[in-house]
Amino acid sequence: MAAYILRRLVQSALILLGVSFITFVLLYVLPADPVRQIAGRSATAATVESIRQQLGLDQPFFVQYANYLLNLVQGDFGRSYLQKTEVAELIASRLPATLLLLVAAIGCELLIGLPLGIVAALNRGKAVDNSLMLTSFLTVSAPQFVVALLLLFVFAVKLGWFPIGGYGTFAHLVLPALTLGILGSGWYSRIMRSSMIDVLRADFIRTARAKGLGRSKVILGHALPNAILPIIAMIGIDIGLFMSGIVVVESVFGWPGIGQLAWQAIQRVDIPIIMGVTLVSAFGIVIGNLIADLISPLIDPRIKLR
């Protein structure tokens, strides 16, 4: 177990190194000059060059990358080019909001997706199944921006049940979490359905039924624990999907998370922030998958970690 975790951690570090390299290359070849963004439109050529030197952007690519890594291993993400604030501070101030939304959104996805998947599996091939699967197809393909604004308009503006965007209380959390929950639930209901259908065909379910167990006991006590395994793996993958989805949802709901920060930084070519947010997100995805893999054998002892 310990050897497995160690190996996975080393792999994770290599993945992060790869992510940092690819992001750095992409930002380097970008046909937009961050120095011009800093220097503004009235700067002389001399001012531009002086800023370029101070930021080390006149150095060759590999020197810049090596310097970045050297600072990074010391925990220094650098300072934002335009805000002049420590990137670590900017990310730290926004990470709690994103993590809270992450937990709430995945909670919503499970609460919506799993029951629907089970119901669909139990009614396989019937109208209920077909309409549920059509719904799940629609939710995973619906544009986030539209769904977010629609929920906001109906539940916050028209009905006044929730605040119109913002952050701070449970009421603020409901709509953004629900938006992500509805949109992501389709994945879970589909996976739950197919996994459940497989399990319901298994011999031990027939045995349980033959013993005379009640329908609900068979489903919840025997079928569900065996069908849940792919869901755990899906949560790991879902963290990655979530990271790409929060940019829009955080913007619409004024949720002060790292998605919003990343979007603003991209528009302003604020490279230290883009690098920082990318690495932190990649770290979250890698760790999320690692945890999902570690949990699996606890649920199903047949799985061995190698």
Place this chain on the structure above:
Amino acid sequence: MKKFLLSTALAGILALPALAPAQAEEPKHGGNMIVTYKDDVATLDPAIGYDWQNWSMIKSVFDGLMDYEPGTTTLRPGLAESYDISDDGLTYTFKLRPGVKFHNGRELVADDVVYSINRVVNPATQSPGQGFFAMIEGYDAAAEGKADTVSGVSAPDAGTVVFKLSRPDATFLHVMALNFSFIVPKEAVEAAGADFGKKPVGTGAFKLTEWTLGQRLVFEKNADYWISGVPYLDSFTVEVGQEPVVALLRAQNGEVDIPGDGIPPAKFVEVMKDKAQASLVVEGGQLHTGYITMNVTQAPFDKVEVRRAVNMAINKDRIVQVINGRAVPANQPLPPSMPGYTKGYEGYKYDPEGAKKLLADAGYADGFATELFVMNTDPNPRIAQAIQQDLKAIGINASIKSLAQANVIEAGGAGTAPMIWSGGMAWIADFPDPANFYGPILGCGGAVEGGWNWAKYCNEDLDKMAAEADSIVDPAKVDERLAKWSEIYMKVMEDAPWAPVFNEQRFTLKSARMGGDDALYVDPVSIPVNYDYVFIKE
């Protein structure tokens, strides 16, 4: 020696703050105003902040030697009580107003002014405003880091600051009113280090009391402000991270006083059709021109006939319709509210047939293919499509390259873009003076690699005329100077490196409880509002 004693005029302002803008109603004190923005506030350091969002917040936290009458482009003294200009126009002597205090309680002295100017010119500060101070003696050495201080700025005593210029420059007083000239206390800058922009200390009407990153900034009234009775608000809160569409919904719900990013284009018609909402919208001009640049160093735009033909091909009225009438058609580089604007000039009239003839004269009877660069946010791609259709009608096939702002600016600076529609990156004046629309965007100085003169247009005769115009510093000869500038821009139009398209209007939505003259909500130098002079009626 020309002597301008402004203390009398200022005594009036000090005693009767209500007179500052002509107001229909008696201002009330108190209350908290809520303003929203989509983007984070980058910094409140006056040497660094250079976007329209933090520009007016910085104006409320800091002051400069000079200032503007609220809601106007008229210069008035700020921290200076009076000033002198020597006969040769090379020496400016400012007398400081006594008893002005920074938010940390210390009294402002002349050394603070010297420190602030040196700081902004020092390359280590990385100020985007550094170049504005080039007329001060000793600028070059300081800007290049060869000297620690700008030799032309000195403080003979605690109440006097003297600026020696290397050339007469009529824009100098405007520069002294720019945010980059605002006065900062050395001890606060040194204590905060690189974080001064998050912990600003100035002499302004408001002080920053809370900054929750990514969420909100709270500014509270400075009870010791040197203009008595100002500001009227007890505080204002800036909430960031709010999409413009959502901010509008919140404003309609009474939760927001001013959506700082304005009315989103997609919602504009809906708002203006609704009488109740439209009555809360204030419209005003701004010092902005939207234009198409044509790279004069590249064929076919190296031929003046081709550039004039483009000017005649553009149906500006239709483009104004594309943006729901949020602008007025332009016929010259300067916007109508800018001093020096040439009244009565009609520019190139919309005439596709005449344009075709000009193209034929230039040897392009069959037209040609080119590229039009444009920033990729609405409504700019739609405007570019309208331009594309107009050009097509005279035989020019322009393919649209719709890119992120930074990429368009890069292509413009590098000179690789044959045509650029300036929308979203267009020139909005730093200060209300015609000179500000020339140097960086039409002068030879800007026509370099990375410069903002995207047409790469360089007419040395005009540069000479511009220098002459700016050497007229005597306020009695201001009309002579403006006439010179008008002539310069008319010559620019003859050479036609740009096709001016429209001047954007500003539309500020305010809540029903907000009071103060309409001009304060479309203040030409404080966008979206002049925080110091607006008030809450209830």
